[in-house]
Amino acid sequence: xxxxxxxxxxxxxxxxxxxxxxxxxxxxxxxxxxxxxxxxxxxxxxxxxxxxxxxxxxxxxxxxxxxxxxxxxxxxxxxxxxxxxxxxxxxxxxxxxxxxxxxxxxxxxxxxxxxxxxxxxxxxxxxxxxxxxxxxxxxxxxxxxxxxxxxxxxxxxxxxxxxxxxxxxxxxxxxxxxxxxxxxxxxxxxxxxxxxxxxxxxxxxxxxxxxxxxxxxxxxxxxxxxxxxxxxxxxxxxxxxxxxxxxxxxxxxxxxxxxxxxxxxxxxxxxxxxxxxxxxxxxxxxxxxxxxxxxxxxxxxxxxxxxxxx
Numbered sequence: 001x002x003x004x005x006x007x008x009x010x011x012x013x014x015x016x017x018x019x020x021x022x023x024x025x026x027x028x029x030x031x032x033x034x035x036x037x038x039x040x041x042x043x044x045x046x047x048x049x050x051x052x053x054x055x056x057x058x059x060x061x062x063x064x065x066x067x068x069x070x071x072x073x074x075x076x077x078x079x080x081x082x083x084x085x086x087x088x089x090x091x092x093x094x095x096x097x098x099x100x101x102x103x104x105x106x107x108x109x110x111x112x113x114x115x116x117x118x119x120x121x122x123x124x125x126x127x128x129x130x131x132x133x134x135x136x137x138x139x140x141x142x143x144x145x146x147x148x149x150x151x152x153x154x155x156x157x158x159x160x161x162x163x164x165x166x167x168x169x170x171x172x173x174x175x176x177x178x179x180x181x182x183x184x185x186x187x188x189x190x191x192x193x194x195x196x197x198x199x200x201x202x203x204x205x206x207x208x209x210x211x212x213x214x215x216x217x218x219x220x221x222x223x224x225x226x227x228x229x230x231x232x233x234x235x236x237x238x239x240x241x242x243x244x245x246x247x248x249x250x251x252x253x254x255x256x257x258x259x260x261x262x263x264x265x266x267x268x269x270x271x272x273x274x275x276x277x278x279x280x281x282x283x284x285x286x287x288x289x290x291x292x293x294x295x296x297x298x299x300x301x302x303x304x305x306x307x308x309x310x
Contacts, residue, residue: 003153004134008110012038013049016056017132020113021152024131025189027211029124033115040115045086048101055101057113058083058145059127071130075165075233075292076157077150077190081114081133082142094138102143106135114145120210131189150186151230165233165296168226183229191217194288195237201251201259202275203285204239216243220299233296236284242276249310251276255297257284260307 005021008014016038034041038049038056048055060083072080085092085099094103105112111132118128133145134156149156157163169180197212198205206214218238221227228234236253238246245251250271251261261268261280271277279285288294 023129046098054105054110059115061117073194078156079147081145167221167298187229188217191235194293198286199239200236200284200286201242214240218243252307
């Protein structure tokens with residue numbers, strides 16, 4: 001599948017959408033977005049540029065007057081979000097220009113940017129950039145938005161289908177390396193989201209000035225072994241400490257997601273002050289809310305074999 005932005009004929013709209021895609025997963029100040037995204041300074045809800053056929057973006061505010069659903073995530077890194085249409089005199093009116101802009105996006109397969117206001121300390125309003133989403137349908141009460149997959153050149157897997165898990169990526173070529181780096185970034189964004197920005201082992205989530213820090217998306221089958229970068233089931237979220245120990249096979253999890261710690265005596269003596277030993281024999285403390293996003297058994301089996309060899 002080609003990049004869906006290639007079908008956007010309006011050059012200025014395409015440039016705006018490319019910019020929003022580049023911010024995928026970032027939390028940005030409203031003041032900065034106002035200077036970088038058309039319409040953000042004054043428009044709420046749905047923004048359709050003057051004279052344009054398609055909507056450019058939607059945003060959810062904490063004090064919005066419409067009922068929007070939370071995100072439902074999927075193994076390919078995409079997500080489903082149901083966004084309320086704008087109303088006139090308290091009643092949904094699909095003839096409003098903003099709503100018509102989203103319907104035109106649905107008909108033409110043109111994505112829209114999605115921004116969600118987040119809570120945080122200090123002055124100023126901030127938004128998480130969820131990225132680009134396709135308008136899949138209008139279900140009678142909400143627009144059904146489907147976020148781009150980690151591999152945005154691939155169409156998101158239908159919501160009712162759990163995709164087959166493939167532990168390994170094809171052998172990369174020199175021209176694919178840039179794509180792999182981009183996928184790795186988007187993989188990290190998706191894994192942080194489904195683990196709610198907290199370590200899977202110790203359930204600690206560090207935050208500083210409104211941002212999550214010191215947590216990483218760890219690959220179960222590593223990148224240097226061609227681990228899948230486009231499926232969240234090849235990842236878990238770990239704090240820096242437990243990620244480093246995981247990468248050195250000091251601990252792992254089994255197919256029941258129970259923690260196993262290396263029997264290496266030197267490690268166990270040196271780790272006496274580290275609470276990793278306390279989790280031995282316990283199930284991972286923090287896991288995705290949806291069963292379909294849990295670590296894949298095929299990846300865990302591969303990891304267990306490497307753990308045994310190490």
